Amino acid sequence: MRVFVLRADYGRYTDVFRNNNYIGIGWFEQINPIEGGWDLTDKEFLKEKYREKYVGDASMRVNQNVGQIYRFINEMQIGDIVISPYNTNDLLIGKITGELYFENDNSSPYPWRKKMEWIKDNVNRHSFSQPIQNTLRATLTCFEVKQKDEIFESLGYDIPHSKKENYDIKFDSKSINELIKNKFLELDPTEFELLVSYLLRTLGFEPTQETGKVGDGGIDFEGILDVNGIASINLQVQVKRYDNNSIGEREIRSFRGALKQDFQGCFITLSKFQKKAIESSNKEGYKGIQLIDGNKFIELFINQYEEIIDVIQLDDNDDLLEKLQFKKSLLPL
Incomplete structure (x- = not known):
């Protein structure tokens, strides 16, 4: 089980996610990848389709955005935990209950969706450690949270702590x-x-x-x-x-x-x-x-x-x- 953050345009659509029990992403808003027969497991194929739609985007932006699309489709699995921030300090937290589906119902600009069961609402981000708060500041739409044990504990899960690597950084050079x-x-x-x-x-x-x-x-x-x-x-x-x-x-x-x-x-x-x-x-x-x-x-x-x-x-x-x-x-x- 993994933990992800899925933004809703800086929290503008988090209420929609909560009220309609789904999460979603955009980028290919009008395209139904399921009916179109797209190979969603092929990242290079997704990059090709992305470049066709967003011709002027630089390589770095292509890699980042396709990486998020690929993560949403292939890495976020049923049972995984998802955090969706509001445009305040509050967070919406739940778990994925369904596979990818397409629905363009105008409730949000995100027709590529997965069903959710929301577990906690209005969780203040300051209740978490500083490393998690730093992670939540990521500007990506979709990304994984490494500090998952703390999230699991906040949800009442009994998960053993993982050992944190000690880098033991030393600075002894004047240059x-x-x-x-x-x-x-x-x-x-x-x-x-x-x-x-x-x-x-x-x-x-x-x-x-x-x-x-x-x-x-x-x-x-x-x-x-x-x-x-x-x-x-x-x-x-x-x-x-x-x-x-x-x-x-x-x-x-x-x-x-x-x-x-x-x-x-x-x-x-x-x-x-x-x-x-x-x-x-x-x-x-x-x-x-x-x-x-x-x-x-x-x-x-x-x-x-x-x-x-x-x-x-x-x-x-x-x-x-x-x-x-x-x-x-x-x-x-």
């Missing part, structure tokens, strides 16, 4: 920051933004807008930073993967001007901030902006390393994982 930074600079801007999103997720950030679609003003991420259930902060983030070009006061003023009224700002770069930029970020009478330079970003990366690797794997982002190529000691291969 490690430079080595890690060089690896980051090998990433293209999109990949680096993804890495930033994974780091933010492990720190409690949950996006409310899709990456790359936040809006004007150079804002790359928008969402809520949950501080261990104690406080929630509306946060917008700008990312600049500069190496030698330091960030000046002009960029800080421009970023501040793009911030929404009730949001705080965070500016992340691999380079440094000029003195006037630092002064401007804390200017009296103006909205403060948190600055994270290259050294601070790498420090956060080291502290969150295990969790970051987990969420990259969770997102099926093998391309990014391969490009990072860090050993457990964080020394690049």
Whole structure:
């Protein structure tokens, strides 16, 4: 028995899932794969069909989305547990009771469905450990939860604890920051933004807008930073993967001007901030902006390393994982 998360468009259709006792996915909304005779066990076939429908999608996006479709069809089995988050801190939890079927009844944009028996409703995510809360922040629609024992226990199942691997990470090299930074600079801007999103997720950030679609003003991420259930902060983030070009006061003023009224700002770069930029970020009478330079970003990366690797794997982002190529000691291969 396994545990999965199945999102419903950031919780917009979770009530529909609950009221109609099903879960579902989209992507091929008008296509009935059962009547069409599709080989749903063939991932390459699904990739081919996906590329026919979404011609402009990059390879990474194709792999991620088809991976989710394949997981929903083939890996989520009868008896498995499914968590569907609301657009609040609450969760809907149940178990799969039926095989894949197709029904386009306009109750949701997800006609590829599986029947559910809901076990618990309005479960507060903060009742779970921080690792599970980090997992729940994944932006994928469909993914597996590794910390299944804790979920089973919350449902009253008597499941023995699995042993957690001890990585025993040590950092004893003065040049490690430079080595890690060089690896980051090998990433293209999109990949680096993804890495930033994974780091933010492990720190409690949950996006409310899709990456790359936040809006004007150079804002790359928008969402809520949950501080261990104690406080929630509306946060917008700008990312600049500069190496030698330091960030000046002009960029800080421009970023501040793009911030929404009730949001705080965070500016992340691999380079440094000029003195006037630092002064401007804390200017009296103006909205403060948190600055994270290259050294601070790498420090956060080291502290969150295990969790970051987990969420990259969770997102099926093998391309990014391969490009990072860090050993457990964080020394690049």
